[in-house]
Amino acid sequence: MTRLERLYEGKAKIVYATDDPDVYIQDFKDSATAFDGAKKGTILEKGRMNNAISSRLFTLLEEAGVRTHFLGLDSPTAMRIRRLDMLKVEFVVRNVVAGSLSKRIGYPEGTALKKPPLVEYYYKDDALHDPLLCLGHLEELGVVTPEELAEATRMARKIDEELQKFFAARGLILVDFKLEFGRDPQGNIVLGDEISPDTCRLWDAETQEKLDKDRFRRDLGGVEEAYAEVLRRILAEEE
Ligand code: UDP
Numbered sequence: 001m002t003r004l005e006r007l008y009e010g011k012a013k014i015v016y017a018t019d020d021p022d023v024y025i026q027d028f029k030d031s032a033t034a035f036d037g038a039k040k041g042t043i044l045e046k047g048r049m050n051n052a053i054s055s056r057l058f059t060l061l062e063e064a065g066v067r068t069h070f071l072g073l074d075s076p077t078a079m080r081i082r083r084l085d086m087l088k089v090e091f092v093v094r095n096v097v098a099g100s101l102s103k104r105i106g107y108p109e110g111t112a113l114k115k116p117p118l119v120e121y122y123y124k125d126d127a128l129h130d131p132l133l134c135l136g137h138l139e140e141l142g143v144v145t146p147e148e149l150a151e152a153t154r155m156a157r158k159i160d161e162e163l164q165k166f167f168a169a170r171g172l173i174l175v176d177f178k179l180e181f182g183r184d185p186q187g188n189i190v191l192g193d194e195i196s197p198d199t200c201r202l203w204d205a206e207t208q209e210k211l212d213k214d215r216f217r218r219d220l221g222g223v224e225e226a227y228a229e230v231l232r233r234i235l236a237e238e239e
Helices: 046-063 099-105 135-141 146-168 223-235
Strands: 003-009 013-018 023-028 031-034 039-042 070-075 078-082 085-094 118-123 172-183 189-191 200-204
Touching: 023 046, 023 070, 046 070, 046 078, 046 146, 046 223, 085 146, 118 135, 118 146, 146 172, 146 189
Parallel strands: none
Antiparallel strands: 003 013, 013 023, 023 078, 031 039, 070 078, 085 118, 085 172, 172 189, 172 200
């Protein structure tokens, strides 16, 4: 498919227009950032690995009846996606306490949640550093209608159920992950963005070893190896 102008360049991806107004190309980069852009680096082959991992997971979700923006592979590092009008909200879904939730409520990392999943909403606003929002804030901002919020939250829970099953069969615990949704031209809520070790916490079920971007964030080493291991397990049959 022909790539036309570059519409958006983020920390981990570039989105291009194509000759079809309803189809974009999303190209995954090797660059990585953490802590609101303060830490920058490169994870070799990350673009190729995250493209392959996201493609597999979007396909799995489509098969489970979840609408996603995934249309097909375009190159080893890129996928064809549906054009969406993205919601200005990030959805974080949590099964086990980690990261900012551990800091917020004081539970140690690794604590199981009493009633998982916990779904959180963050405002996609760079100037405000993507703050956590309460339901009242969402209502006040009007960035999403109550119906859209209910539908995206329902989808987030369904996605969690499907992904947890899939990862568990491959010896991985899905600790938490971030989702982004958009509206298609008919107004349906559709899953966009990516699902990869950049946006999920994945722990080995036996050893609790971290196999995700926390290895980069926390300078744990073996970053590339962790992403490669997730890709290997995702492409493998059930273990
Ligand atoms: N996450 C993400 N992008 C963000 C913030 C969070 O992909 O801008 C993911 C992160 O990888 C983790 C989950 O969402 O899987 C929860 O992240 P958390 O709120 O704990 O933030 P962190 O402490 O990682 O900054």
